[in-house]
Amino acid sequence: MTVTRRHDGELHLNRRAFLTLGAGSFLGVVASWRHATLQSPDSLPGTGPSGRLWDPARAGRPLEPVTIADNDAGIRAIEKQLHCTCGCNLDVYTCRTTDFTCTVSPAMHEQVVDLAAQGMTGPQIIDQFVREHGVAILMAPPKRGFNLAGYFVPSLAIIAAGVVLTLVLRRWARTAAPDPVPARPLAAAGTPEELERLRGELDRLSV
Amino acid sequence: MTLLGTLALWLALLVGVWGALAGFVGGLNGRADLAHSARHAVFAMCGALLVAVVSLEWALFQHDFNVEYVAAYTSRNLPIFYTWSALYAGQKGSLLFWATVLSVFGSLALVLTPRHHRELLPYVAGVVSLVAAFFVSVMLFGHANPFQRLPYTPLDGNGLNPQLQNPGMVFHPPMLYLGYISITIPFAFAIAALLSRRLDTDWLVAIRKWTLLSWLFLSIGICLGMWWAYVELGWGGYWAWDPVENASLLPWLTMTAFLHSVMIQEKRGMLKKWNLALIIGSWLLSIFGTFITRSGVISSVHSFTQSSVGYFFLAFLIVAGTASFALYTSRLPLLAAEARLESMVSREASFLFNNLLFIGIAFSVLWGTLFPILSELVQGTKVTVGPPFFNQVNIPLGLALLALTGIGPLIAWRRASIPNLQRQFAVPGTVGVFTALILLVAGMRDFYALMAMALGGFVAGTVVQEFARGARARHRQYGEGYALALGRLLARNRRRYGGYIVHTGIVILFVAFAGMAFKTETEASLRPGESASIKSPYGWTYRLTHLGISQYDALNRQVTAATLEVTRDGKRLGVLTPEKRQHVDGLGRPTFQPSSEVGIRSDLREDLYVVLGGVVNGTEQAVFRFTINPLVWWVWYGGMIIALGGLIVMWPGGSPAAKRSQAGYAVRLVGEDR
Numbered sequence: 001m002t003v004t005r006r007h008d009g010e011l012h013l014n015r016r017a018f019l020t021l022g023a024g025s026f027l028g029v030v031a032s033w034r035h036a037t038l039q040s041p042d043s044l045p046g047t048g049p050s051g052r053l054w055d056p057a058r059a060g061r062p063l064e065p066v067t068i069a070d071n072d073a074g075i076r077a078i079e080k081q082l083h084c085t086c087g088c089n090l091d092v093y094t095c096r097t098t099d100f101t102c103t104v105s106p107a108m109h110e111q112v113v114d115l116a117a118q119g120m121t122g123p124q125i126i127d128q129f130v131r132e133h134g135v136a137i138l139m140a141p142p143k144r145g146f147n148l149a150g151y152f153v154p155s156l157a158i159i160a161a162g163v164v165l166t167l168v169l170r171r172w173a174r175t176a177a178p179d180p181v182p183a184r185p186l187a188a189a190g191t192p193e194e195l196e197r198l199r200g201e202l203d204r205l206s207v
Numbered sequence: 208m209t210l211l212g213t214l215a216l217w218l219a220l221l222v223g224v225w226g227a228l229a230g231f232v233g234g235l236n237g238r239a240d241l242a243h244s245a246r247h248a249v250f251a252m253c254g255a256l257l258v259a260v261v262s263l264e265w266a267l268f269q270h271d272f273n274v275e276y277v278a279a280y281t282s283r284n285l286p287i288f289y290t291w292s293a294l295y296a297g298q299k300g301s302l303l304f305w306a307t308v309l310s311v312f313g314s315l316a317l318v319l320t321p322r323h324h325r326e327l328l329p330y331v332a333g334v335v336s337l338v339a340a341f342f343v344s345v346m347l348f349g350h351a352n353p354f355q356r357l358p359y360t361p362l363d364g365n366g367l368n369p370q371l372q373n374p375g376m377v378f379h380p381p382m383l384y385l386g387y388i389s390i391t392i393p394f395a396f397a398i399a400a401l402l403s404r405r406l407d408t409d410w411l412v413a414i415r416k417w418t419l420l421s422w423l424f425l426s427i428g429i430c431l432g433m434w435w436a437y438v439e440l441g442w443g444g445y446w447a448w449d450p451v452e453n454a455s456l457l458p459w460l461t462m463t464a465f466l467h468s469v470m471i472q473e474k475r476g477m478l479k480k481w482n483l484a485l486i487i488g489s490w491l492l493s494i495f496g497t498f499i500t501r502s503g504v505i506s507s508v509h510s511f512t513q514s515s516v517g518y519f520f521l522a523f524l525i526v527a528g529t530a531s532f533a534l535y536t537s538r539l540p541l542l543a544a545e546a547r548l549e550s551m552v553s554r555e556a557s558f559l560f561n562n563l564l565f566i567g568i569a570f571s572v573l574w575g576t577l578f579p580i581l582s583e584l585v586q587g588t589k590v591t592v593g594p595p596f597f598n599q600v601n602i603p604l605g606l607a608l609l610a611l612t613g614i615g616p617l618i619a620w621r622r623a624s625i626p627n628l629q630r631q632f633a634v635p636g637t638v639g640v641f642t643a644l645i646l647l648v649a650g651m652r653d654f655y656a657l658m659a660m661a662l663g664g665f666v667a668g669t670v671v672q673e674f675a676r677g678a679r680a681r682h683r684q685y686g687e688g689y690a691l692a693l694g695r696l697l698a699r700n701r702r703r704y705g706g707y708i709v710h711t712g713i714v715i716l717f718v719a720f721a722g723m724a725f726k727t728e729t730e731a732s733l734r735p736g737e738s739a740s741i742k743s744p745y746g747w748t749y750r751l752t753h754l755g756i757s758q759y760d761a762l763n764r765q766v767t768a769a770t771l772e773v774t775r776d777g778k779r780l781g782v783l784t785p786e787k788r789q790h791v792d793g794l795g796r797p798t799f800q801p802s803s804e805v806g807i808r809s810d811l812r813e814d815l816y817v818v819l820g821g822v823v824n825g826t827e828q829a830v831f832r833f834t835i836n837p838l839v840w841w842v843w844y845g846g847m848i849i850a851l852g853g854l855i856v857m858w859p860g861g862s863p864a865a866k867r868s869q870a871g872y873a874v875r876l877v878g879e880d881r
Contacts, residue, residue, distance in 0.1 A: 056825030060801035100820035139593035154571030
C-alpha cells in the first residue's frame with residue numbers, strides 16, 4: 001500500500017504496518033479518552049487543582065492571586081486619588097483593574113500596600129507619593145496657592161456674570177417701554193381652552 | 208487609485224481656494240458670475256473629495272499595504288465592517304473624511320437654502336470652501352496624506368486597534384464628526400450675515416435646521432461614545448472627563464445654549480449679539496476640539512491620532528478666531544435689540560440664566576481641561592485635573608441647570624404674574640418635594656444623588672403638566688380622545704413638545720448619572736468551581752462561580768474566555784463570558800497587547816460588569832473585577848429619548864405658529880412657544 005504525502009515524497013507501508021498503525025491509533029484514542037475521563041474531574045467545579053491553559057501568553061500578563069489588601073476599601077480610596085503615570089489618565093485603582101496590561105499601576109499599588117503595612121495613614125501615603133512624584137501624581141490639584149484659582153475661578157466667574165446679568169436685566173426691565181398689548185391681562189384672562197381655540201383660529205387663517 | 212486620490216486632493220485644494228476667493232469677492236462686489244462660480248466650486252470640491260474617499264476605500268479593501276495608511280490601520284483578516292471604518296480610524300483618513308463631509312454639507316446647504324437668502328450664499332460658499340481647503344492643505348502639507356506610499360510592501364498590515372473593533376466605534380466617530388463638521392454651516396451663515404450686513408432675524412431661519420442637525424449629531428455621537436467607552440474600555444464607567452470627551456462636550460453646551468437663546472431672538476428680536484457670538488464660539492470650539500484630539504498637547508486616553516498637525520489647527524484657530532472677532536466687533540452697532548426685557552420674571556429672563564449656566568459649565572470644563580497647561584505656565588508645575596476636580600466643580604452647576612430645565616417652561620413669555628406662577632409651579636414643585644421625601648425615607652443619603660432625583664421629579668412634573676394641559680385643552684375644544692389629542696399636540700407644535708421630550712431625556716440622564724454614586728466593585732481570583740459574592744445597592748447578593756477557561760481562535764484574534772455562572776439571591780441568571788483577546792494579523796503574528804472584552808449582564812435597575820484580568824501561573828485560576836453599576840441602561844434610554852426629541856423638533860412641517868412667523872407676521876400668544 002502506498003500513501004502519498006503531499007510534499008515529502010512517498011511513504012511506503014505494508015498491510016501489517018497499516019493495521020498495526022490503525023490499531024495503535026484506536027488504542028491511543030481510547031487511552032486518551034480514558035485519560036481524559038480520569039482527569040476530567042480536575043476541570044469540574046471544586047474538585048481539584050485548576051488545569052494549565054493551552055497558551056497562557058494569550059491571556060495577557062501573568063497575574064498574582066488577589067489578596068485582601070487588593071480589596072481593602074482604604075487602599076482603594078487612596079489609589080483613587082493617585083494618578084497612574086503610565087499615560088492612561090486614569091487613577092491607580094481603575095488603571096490596574098481595567099485591562100490589567102499596565103505594569104505601572106500594579107507597582108504603585110504594591111507601594112501603597114507596603115506603606116499601609118508600615119502603619120502609614122492615607123494622607124501620609126499620599127504625601128509620600130507627592131514627595132516622590134510631585135503634585136501631578138494627584139488626580140486633582142491640592143487646594144492651595146494658584147490651584148485655588150482652578151477650583152474657584154469658574155464658580156466666581158459664574159456668580160459675577162449672574163450678578164451682572166441680574167443688574168442688567170433689572171435695568172432693562174425698568175427702562176422697557178410700556179407694552180402696547182400687555183401680556184398680563186391676557187395671561188390672567190386666557191384659559192388654556194381659550195388659548196387653544198385662539199391658536200386654532202389663527203392656524204386656520206394662516207397659510 | 209492612490210495617484211487618483213492624491214490628484215483629487217490637489218484638485219480639491221485648488222478648487223477650494225478658488226471657491227473661497229470667488230465667494231468672498233463675488234459677495235462683497237455683488238458679482239453674480241463669481242457667486243455662481245463659488246457655488247460650483249463647492250460642488251466640484253465635493254466631487255473631488257468623494258473621488259479621494261473612494262480611492263482610499265479601494266486601497267483599504269484591496270489590502271494595498273504599500274499605502275502607509277492601509278498598512279497602519281488594517282490587516283488581511285480585519286472584518287469588512289472595520290475595514291470600511293478604518294477610513295476614519297487614523298489621523299490622515301479622518302482629515303479626509305472631515306473635508307469630504309464638510310463639502311457634502313456645504314453643497315446641500317447651497318442647494319437647499321431658500322432663494323430669498325441668496326445674498327448670503329456666496330459668503331457661505333466662500334467659508335465652506337476656505338475651511339475645507341484648510342483641511343485638504345493639512346493633508347497635503349502637514350505630512351498627513353492618506354495616499355502616502357511606503358518604500359516597501361509589508362506582507363500584512365498592522366490591523367485596527369482592538370478597542371476600535373467595536374460596533375460603537377463604527378458609528379460614534381462619524382456621528383461626532385458630523386456634529387463637529389455641520390457646525391460649519393451655521394458658522395458660515397453667521398459670517399455671511401456679518402459680511403452682508405443682513406443682521407435681522409431672517410438668517411436664523413435659514414440655519415435653524417442646521418443648528419438642530421449639528422446638535423443632534425453631537426448628542427448622538429457623545430452618547431455612542433459613552434456606550435463604546437462602557438462596553439469596550441473595561442474601566443466600568445462611561446464618562447471620565449478626559450480632555451477629548453470634554454472637547455466634544457464644549458460645542459454641545461454652547462449649541463444647546465444657542466438653541467434656547469435663539470428663541471428669544473425669533474420671538475422678541477433680542478440677543479442678536481449673543482446668538483452670533485454663540486454660533487461663532489461653537490464653531491471655534493469644534494476646531495479647538497480637533498486641536499486637542501490631534502495635537503497631543505494634553506494627554507488623553509482617546510488620542511488615537513496624535514501628531515504635529517495639531518499645530519496647523521492651533522494656527523487656524525488663532526487666525527479664524529481673530530478674523531471672526533474683528534468682523535463681529537465691527538458689526539456690533541448693527542446688532543441692536545429690537546425689544547427690551549419687560550420683567551425679571553419672564554421666560555426670556557429664565558432663558559438668559561439658562562444660557563449663563565450652559566456657558567458657565569462650558570467655561571469650567573474648558574478651564575479644567577486647560578488648567579494643567581496654565582499651572583505649568585504660572586507655577587512651573589504640571590498638575591493632573593481628573594474626575595474629582597470636574598465632579599466637584601460641575602455637579603452643582605449641572606443640578607442648577609436641571610432646576611432651570613423645569614423652571615423655564617413654567618414661566619410665561621414677557622411677564623409672569625404671581626397667580627400664574629403659583630398655578631404653574633404647584634404640581635411640579637409638589638412632585639419634586641415628594642420625590643425627595645420618598646428617597647429620604649427609603650434611606651438615600653447621598654446629597655447630590657438625592658438632589659438629582661428630586662429635581663428630576665420636578666422637571667418630569669413640568670413636562671407631564673405641559674402635555675396634560677395641552678391635551679386636555681384639545682380634548683375640551685375639539686372633543687378628541689386624550690391619545691389623539693396628545694399626538695396632535697405633538698404634531699402641531701413639534702418644536703415646543705419635541706423640546707419637552709428632550710428635557711425628559713435629560714432628566715433620565717441625570718437620574719442615571721446619580722445612580723453611579725452607588726457603584727460597588729470588588730476583585731477576586733477564582734479557581735474553577737470557586738465563587739465570589741458581591742452585594743448590590745438594592746440589597747441583592749450576586750454569586751459568581753468560575754466554571755473554567757476556554758481558548759480558541761476567532762477570525763482575527765486568539766480568545767481566552769472565562770465562563771462564570773451568575774446567581775442572584777440563589778436564583779440562576781445565566782452565564783457571563785468575559786474574554787481576553789490577543790489580536791493577530793493574517794500571518795498569525797500578534798499585533799497589539801491583549802485586550803479585555805467585558806461581560807455585562809444588564810437589567811433596568813443595574814448592570815453586573817465583569818472584567819477578566821488574566822490568569823495566575825498559566826492555570827485556569829483567573830483574576831476578575833466585578834462591578835455593579837446601577838441605572839446604566841437609563842443612560843442609553845436617556846440618549847435615545849434625546850435623539851427622538853431632537854428628531855421631532857427637526858421634522859419638516861411642524862407648528863403653524865412657526866409658519867406664521869416665517870410668513871412674516873408673528874402672532875404671539877402668552878405661553879406659546881414655537
